[in-house]
Amino acid sequence: MSKPKPKIKKEAVVMPKQDPKERGGNFDEVALGYTEEQVVAEAERCLECVKAPCVEGCPVEVDIPALIQLIRERKFDEAIRKVKEKNSLPAICGRVCPQETQCQASCTMGKVGDPISVGRLERFVADWERKRGYEVPQQSASTGKRVAIVGAGPAGLTAAADLAKLGHEAVIFEALHKPGGVLIYGIPEFRLPKKIVEAEAEYIEKLGVTIKVNAMIGKLYTINELLEQFDAVFIGSGAGLPRFMRIPGENLCGVYSANEFLIRVNLMKAYDFPRAATPVFVGEKVAVIGGGNTAMDSARCALRLGAKEVKIVYRRSRQEMPVRAEEVENAEEEGIALEFLTNPTKFIGNDRGWVKAMECIKMRLGEPDASGRRRPIPIEGSEFTRDVDTVIMAIGRTPNPIIQQTTKGLEVTKWGTIVVDENGKTSIEGVYAGGDIVTGQATVISAMGAGKKAAKAIHQHLTKKK
Amino acid sequence: MYKIVTRRELVPHINLFEFSAKEIAAKTKPGQFVILRIDEDGERIPLTVASVDVGKGTITVVCHEVGKSTKQLGNLKQGDCILDLLGPLGKPAEIGKLGTVLCVGGGVMVAPLHFQVRAFHEAGNKVIGIIGAKSESQLIFEDEMREVCDDLYVATDDGTRGYKGLDFLKELLKERKIDRVVVMGPVVTMKTVSELTRPHGIPTIVNLIPIMVDGMGMCGACRVTVGGKTMFACVDGPDFDGHQVDFEELMARMKMFTPQEKLAFVFQEEGGRRL
Ligand SMILES: Cc1cc2nc3c(=O)[nH]c(=O)nc-3n(C[C@H](O)[C@H](O)[C@H](O)COP(=O)(O)OP(=O)(O)OC[C@H]3O[C@@H](n4cnc5c(N)ncnc54)[C@H](O)[C@@H]3O)c2cc1C
Ligand SMILES: Cc1cc2nc3c(=O)[nH]c(=O)nc-3n(C[C@H](O)[C@H](O)[C@H](O)COP(=O)(O)OP(=O)(O)OC[C@H]3O[C@@H](n4cnc5c(N)ncnc54)[C@H](O)[C@@H]3O)c2cc1C
Ligand code: FES
Numbered sequence: 001m002s003k004p005k006p007k008i009k010k011e012a013v014v015m016p017k018q019d020p021k022e023r024g025g026n027f028d029e030v031a032l033g034y035t036e037e038q039v040v041a042e043a044e045r046c047l048e049c050v051k052a053p054c055v056e057g058c059p060v061e062v063d064i065p066a067l068i069q070l071i072r073e074r075k076f077d078e079a080i081r082k083v084k085e086k087n088s089l090p091a092i093c094g095r096v097c098p099q100e101t102q103c104q105a106s107c108t109m110g111k112v113g114d115p116i117s118v119g120r121l122e123r124f125v126a127d128w129e130r131k132r133g134y135e136v137p138q139q140s141a142s143t144g145k146r147v148a149i150v151g152a153g154p155a156g157l158t159a160a161a162d163l164a165k166l167g168h169e170a171v172i173f174e175a176l177h178k179p180g181g182v183l184i185y186g187i188p189e190f191r192l193p194k195k196i197v198e199a200e201a202e203y204i205e206k207l208g209v210t211i212k213v214n215a216m217i218g219k220l221y222t223i224n225e226l227l228e229q230f231d232a233v234f235i236g237s238g239a240g241l242p243r244f245m246r247i248p249g250e251n252l253c254g255v256y257s258a259n260e261f262l263i264r265v266n267l268m269k270a271y272d273f274p275r276a277a278t279p280v281f282v283g284e285k286v287a288v289i290g291g292g293n294t295a296m297d298s299a300r301c302a303l304r305l306g307a308k309e310v311k312i313v314y315r316r317s318r319q320e321m322p323v324r325a326e327e328v329e330n331a332e333e334e335g336i337a338l339e340f341l342t343n344p345t346k347f348i349g350n351d352r353g354w355v356k357a358m359e360c361i362k363m364r365l366g367e368p369d370a371s372g373r374r375r376p377i378p379i380e381g382s383e384f385t386r387d388v389d390t391v392i393m394a395i396g397r398t399p400n401p402i403i404q405q406t407t408k409g410l411e412v413t414k415w416g417t418i419v420v421d422e423n424g425k426t427s428i429e430g431v432y433a434g435g436d437i438v439t440g441q442a443t444v445i446s447a448m449g450a451g452k453k454a455a456k457a458i459h460q461h462l463t464k465k466k
Numbered sequence: 467m468y469k470i471v472t473r474r475e476l477v478p479h480i481n482l483f484e485f486s487a488k489e490i491a492a493k494t495k496p497g498q499f500v501i502l503r504i505d506e507d508g509e510r511i512p513l514t515v516a517s518v519d520v521g522k523g524t525i526t527v528v529c530h531e532v533g534k535s536t537k538q539l540g541n542l543k544q545g546d547c548i549l550d551l552l553g554p555l556g557k558p559a560e561i562g563k564l565g566t567v568l569c570v571g572g573g574v575m576v577a578p579l580h581f582q583v584r585a586f587h588e589a590g591n592k593v594i595g596i597i598g599a600k601s602e603s604q605l606i607f608e609d610e611m612r613e614v615c616d617d618l619y620v621a622t623d624d625g626t627r628g629y630k631g632l633d634f635l636k637e638l639l640k641e642r643k644i645d646r647v648v649v650m651g652p653v654v655t656m657k658t659v660s661e662l663t664r665p666h667g668i669p670t671i672v673n674l675i676p677i678m679v680d681g682m683g684m685c686g687a688c689r690v691t692v693g694g695k696t697m698f699a700c701v702d703g704p705d706f707d708g709h710q711v712d713f714e715e716l717m718a719r720m721k722m723f724t725p726q727e728k729l730a731f732v733f734q735e736e737g738g739r740r741l
Contacts, residue, residue: 175552175682176680176682177503177510177549177550177552185684213550214550214551214552215489215552216552216553216555216682219493219553219554219555220489220490220493220553220554221493240683240684241683241684242684242685242686244686244696246696250696251689251690251691251696251715251719252718253718253719253721253722254722256686256687257685257686257687259684259685259686260679260685260686260687263679263680263684263685264679268509268510268679269507272507273726273729273730274534274726274729274730274733274734275507275733276507277507277508277509277534277535277538277730278509278510278679279723279726279727279729279730280726281722281723281726352718352721353714353715353718353719354718400682400683400684401683401701402682402683402701
């Protein structure tokens with residue numbers, strides 16, 4: 001490895017994307033991924049700094065310098081093996097992680113130019129492997145211990161994978177008919193193709209994990225009942241309860257929660273209606289309320305389903321949007337309008353109970369609130385009305401409540417999240433939790449990090465218990 | 467995969483299906499529902515459980531063919547399998563010893579009502595049953611209801627059998643002391659009965675079946691206004707206080723996808739060709 005250092009390249013290698021004009025009419029993936037030449041060129045840009053702050057920025061501590069080195073040497077098989085030591089869902093993370101606030105945030109190269117596009121490198125090696133067929137690592141000898149996992153989102157899948165690798169029998173109970181959590185029901189096809197989620201879930205099954213779909217815990221079995229059959233339980237049931245604003249007219253026809261809209265479009269494939277049986281209605285003038293990933297995804301789906309005009313209405317300003325930077329750029333390229341410092345105050349219906357207009361109020365920013373972002377304050381007298389025929393409420397999701405309601409002795413916060421210690425242990429012996437159900441809505445990688453941590457703690461709990 | 471162990475046509479376009487589903491059978495209580503999907507492209511179809519056989523490990527539902535998906539289900543035969551079956555969902559009906567319970571069922575929902583009626587009967591209540599349908603030829607579960615009701619009345623919209631419409635209920639409510647009313651059926655039936663019982667102050671439970679998608683509280687498609695508050699019928703219900711429900715909103719919301727449903731139906735009838 002004594003190649004001469006190439007001179008500094010400040011600009012990242014651009015990843016090819018579908019043309020914005022064309023992609024507005026289809027659900028195919030927008031970002032096309034690097035070619036072999038491009039991925040090596042991007043890896044070559046790394047300065048190989050000693051501190052490697054990128055690793056610290058990664059919630060699951062992928063050995064990024066090793067990944068980069070192996071890509072430079074075109075040892076892609078070894079590169080993906082390296083990633084998978086820490087991350088069981090790399091094709092997903094490479095696509096949806098907010099790298100700009102994680103591994104890429106403190107990249108040394110980032111101080112002089114673009115940071116190294118770690119996400120795109122990860123995506124490349126994961127896709128490389130998927131195209132050639134997965135390599136299944138050797139499993140440890142069976143410990144004879146059984147762990148039940150509730151929810152097949154990133155938290156549950158990661159915990160199950162790690163436990164299986166350690167020789168425990170892991171059984172995932174998932175309420176929906178497909179594993180993946182938000183990855184399968186929320187994030188759209190054009191950002192994360194479902195065949196990738198399916199392939200990564202299959203890989204986890206190959207590790208020896210059983211995934212039982214159509215199994216809603218709290219209804220089919222309670223946590224307390226699972227404890228009779230399993231040595232430990234991990235709860236990764238996510239934050240899927242949609243929030244509404246509680247303003248007049250929210251239950252009019254044509255008003256959706258983002259979750260309903262996205263479940264129809266993604267999980268139920270309404271974009272392929274009527275071949276796929278589940279319908280979705282999208283009018284001409286769509287307003288999406290909110291400013292996060294969910295709002296962006298809903299708006300971009302609405303556009304692809306034929307809306308003439310899609311507007312994102314957000315009560316704060318651009319700086320406060322809790323969203324992947326790349327996705328705002330993509331949305332704007334596609335022609336989605338962003339309207340800041342505006343909040344709806346009511347929805348107005350026609351005589352058939354359909355939404356026809358919404359009244360909004362202008363906002364200004366005040367002092368920072370608990371989230372550290374400046375608080376939006378309504379400007380009195382600034383109300384105005386605008387015609388809309390479809391509204392999508394993307395103002396947040398709270399924890400799924402069924403398990404908390406049906407589990408005796410489980411400590412829960414007043415926000416409905418499950419209380420855990422630093423290892424993910426709940427108030428019940430042998431029961432662990434992690435992901436959005438503990439933190440409230442967060443990110444894929446933080447849910448995976450929590451799943452990993454809990455798996456480690458469960459392993460310790462099971463191996464010390466006689 | 468879940469096997470259809472029995473399929474029986476009760477009357478034209480209303481079929482009974484018994485599915486092999488041991489785990490669900492062991493947990494299901496009257497008033498709860500399941501969601502099924504026929505195949506990979508299928509919709510999630512919610513259906514209220516009409517009976518369970520814990521020993522045999524089966525659940526029974528009765529389904530009215532009203533559109534694409536229910537028709538597709540109706541075309542399946544004994545021995546066929548469906549891809550997905552999720553349940554039990556929703557809160558169980560509140561069954562207790564209340565005195566005299568009036569149970570009103572309309573159309574296909576008489577079948578799941580019977581599951582509750584049996585439970586009320588076994589809990590030691592006096593049960594007055596009313597079953598109704600559009601016409602005599604569409605009436606189901608009469609014998610089964612007679613078995614568990616102390617009195618049974620029959621009504622049809624067109625008067626081909628029993629009383630014509632529900633007007634007779636006015637008299638009945640005056641004559642009899644009734645402690646609880648339970649209604650399952652079309653929204654108009656639930657609304658009418660709730661209006662009739664309101665002046666008598668009789669607690670009236672209605673079983674709401676708005677459009678649902680996940681059925682587990684994650685989408686809000688099923689939201690209904692009850693007592694001025696938004697509720698999710700799939701997890702907060704499906705049973706609610708009939709005197710508090712905003713039926714107008716419910717009726718409007720249930721028509722939200724009518725144009726698309728018609729399209730899907732035609733698509734199916736034409737053998738799945740692209741429209
Ligand atoms: C539209 C959208 C876009 C997003 N985009 C991004 C992004 O680009 N990048 C990013 O990092 N994050 C993104 N997020 C956030 C991210 O998806 C979540 O933080 C992450 O999925 C949380 O993982 P989890 O495993 O905790 O829960 P989930 O992914 O919510 O999975 C929970 C699973 O548990 C199941 N479940 C719930 N209750 C039960 C029960 N009682 N019994 C059995 N199973 C149950 C659910 O059906 C679900 O499958 C997005 C979120 C949304 C909604
Ligand atoms: C909790 C619950 C319990 C139910 N129990 C029964 C039952 O025991 N027997 C029975 O025959 N029917 C029952 N239904 C209604 C049944 O689910 C619908 O008739 C069916 O989904 C219609 O599908 P379709 O494609 O055949 O008809 P479509 O053409 O799609 O619709 C026909 C009518 O059904 C209603 N509908 C459509 N989609 C849904 C949906 N996803 N959820 C609810 N309603 C919908 C619409 O309001 C429409 O008026 C129940 C519904 C719910 C929500
Ligand atoms: S059906 Fe989705 S929340 Fe009730």
